[in-house]
Amino acid sequence: MIIDVHAHYDDEAFLNDLEDVMARLKEENIIAISSSSSIESSKENIEIAKKYDNIYITVGIHPHEAKDAPKDFEDGLFELAKFEKNVAIGEIGLDYHYDFSPRDVQKEVFIRQIEVAKKLNLPIVVHSREAHKDTLDILQEHAIGKIPILVHCYSGSVEMSRILRKQGIYISVGGVVTFQNAKKLIEVVKEYPLELLMLETDSPYLTPHPYRGKRNDSTYLKYVITKIAEIKGVSEDEVIEKTTQNAMDVFGIK
Template sequence: MLVDSHAHLDDKRFDNDREDLIKNLRENNIEFIINPGADLKTSRKAVKLAKENENIYAAVGVHPHDAGDMDENTIAELKKLAKEEKVVAIGEIGLDYYYDNSPREIQKKWFKEQIKLAKELDLPIIIHDRDAHEDTYNILKEENDEKLRGIMHCYQSSLEMSKQFIELGFFISLAGPVTFKNAKTPKEVASGVSLDNLLIETDSPYLTPHPYRGKRNEPKHVKHVAQMIADLKGISIEEVIQKTNQNAKKIFGIK
């Protein structure tokens, strides 16, 4: 059974068939998925989906795109949501210097505040890092202690930098881009990072893997990510599935 460690089933692109898709998860060999929030509204939706469905768990957090809308009340509500049943992480949080939808100093401020919340609640964090690798690493290093842990979601940086994140207690999560024909760096990461430190995800409905690029992504496509990692490492897909499943249960505290 596969684990999709990051999917946004609350997204409006699933409005027409969400119930059927969730009902068919087991049929498609998906044991469970983690559904992270990106703001308060989607965090509430993630919690609701997790409560209603046995094979969905939630994370709550505010994405860097919306960091400019945050204040202390936001943190207070995230704290309340994070104590709900089946919330297993704070996320997705982090830095995005590609779009810069929020000023960078504001992004950094609320990234740090959400890290502190996760440590207070003893939860892992799910990190969005786009074109902000150095600042992301420096903040994590600054905040590093025995409680800091988490996932580098849809990892996009180098193999060398992945080792630095792993040293800080983070798993490297690979998504659809590792299957793209010209994706040199994700393939290097998949080959070079030990299975002990890898997770797999879809980031549905985004980043659809080959051969379904251009269509809506779904959790069932996570098997293509697993297959590519297996091919690159020269091992069986069963080995990749078993280990990434164990890793997901370990980091999210799911028995």
């Protein structure tokens, strides 16, 4: 079994053929966690998870959507998070690349969602783009040592990854590691222990080489697995075994 810990199957890119995609995942013994970006997205993912037994979800508000979060969003998030196949609060965090939401609002919504996760004893799935210092500061104050943390689609420096590693924070790696310009990420993966690594696609985005530019889905994880095995000098079976166990341990998937 392979677990894709971060995809977006509520995305409109899957509007016309989601059932076919889900069938392919099942054929290849792949479980996927469909991550949410808003309250509405969370509701859509719940409906998808009800329909497909190999789909789990996270509920949460992405930093892009933070500016539109209801003032009392915690109440709604609490209720959504109680769905039996919800495994985390996410994706949540900071994005200073686009700044679609003001940075102070991003921070506030991030912290408030961490507090929801702590009350429910759930892991968090963190989005951090060009905001690594502020992300780490918030995690150190509010989350580290209290709940499991996964930083998805890691894009920080090697130095930052060493700090995360010492704190026992998980990172997930997707198609970017197969890109020709992925030297920094390759160095991160080389150093990061398999015991703290997970696999993701961020579908429908970030399709691995040689299919870069096409719509991504969880069946493309095989190319990520091959690359990680090559970087770390281990077998593909070991990559699958360790990353799957990590995902099962953190997200409670059986």
